[in-house]
Amino acid sequence: MPTVLLTGITGFLSAHVALVFLKNGWTVRGTLRSESKRAAVLAVPEYAPYLDHLELFVTGTLENGNYTEAIKGVDAVVHTASPVEFGEDEFRETHLAPALQGTKTVLETAATEESVKAVVYTSTYGTIGYHRTHPKEQVGRIIDEKDHNPWTLEELDEIVEKKSAGGNPYGAGGLFYMGAKKYAEIAAWEIHKAAKEKGAKWTLATLHPTMIWGPPIQPLTSLSHGGMSTEYLWMLAQGKDKPIAESMFPYYVDVRDCAQAHYQAVIQQAQGRFILTAGPYDFQEFADMLRELFPEQKERFALGTPGQYMYKDPGVYTLKNDKSIQELGVNYRPKVDTVRDAFTRFFELEKQGLK
DSSP states (O other), X not given: OOEEEEEOTTSHHHHHHHHHHHHTTOEEEEEESSGGGHHHHHTOGGGGGGXXXXXXXXXXXXXXXXXXXXTTTOSEEEEOOOOOOOOSSOSIIIIIHHHHHHHHHHHHHHHHXXXXXXXXXEOOGGGTSOOSSOGGGOXXXXXXXXXXXXXXXXXXXXXXXXXXXXXXXXXXXXXXXXXXXXXXXXXXXXXXXXXXXXXXXXXXXEEEEOEEXXXXXXXXXXXXXXXXXXXXXXXXXXXTTSOOOOOSSOEEEEHHHHXXXXXXXXXXXXXEEEEEOOEEOOHHHHHHHHHHHOGGGGGGSOOSSTTOOTIIIIIOOEEOOHHHHHHHOOOOOXXXXXXXXXXXXXXXXXXXXXX
């Protein structure tokens, strides 16, 4: 039975990645920052049939993680753990250091373990997109895996010094998060190149998901404070008169398809960058769908301006997903399935007392 080391198993995406590997007969070694969430992870109902093949290792914080024991003898490494931080006061210590050092530690450890055949690093569309202008100002721009986030370390440091992003629509915090992920990905490729030069044969795939939506299975104690992928959707169910957020990242992927892509990247020993997206969306579109999907609760969904979706009018950039379909075999599910399944799960959790 093959074994995968999976960092950050308590996360929204990583929990689904674990499930895909378990269902396909793998042993999963999930990492925890501390013992505090061990019981909650083992209690995830979806994992119940596979507990004999789920091992949890406390490896510490991202910056100071120790994977020496967890990585022994594994066939693959999937590194999903990364801080999701949008603070605007500082960049190097709060954003860059955890993302960069965490990635370096995991990949450098992988490079020393001869059993490792494939490494998959969860990056983000944020390392690929243009991010200098609003999406609706990028109509006609076609973006694929050859593109790179243009923001430099010097420019990000300048934002800190000036205490201003100069009117950039993503704000300082968004630019800092994406910048940190950019340089973590660069470090991953540098480590892989150095390992190959020394004769290593493991492959590296960096996966670049857009906004990830869908039903959560990870341990949760709150819907309104359950991480971005839960919080932003749950806001749509807080009342008819509540405002609907602008879709600044107007492409999405279902968490289950994203997890499947991670599995495929491992078993195919994929090499290179892969954008993961099912296509464009708008929060207004989701709200409109919800009133149709759950008519008995339609009064709780934000009304907004029905039918007005930014990706249709005035339009946004075009993001290509051909590579993930052709090389990883990802079969992206319909948008309505993502929305319906996410809120079906939310309502189940609400009945259990989560708010």
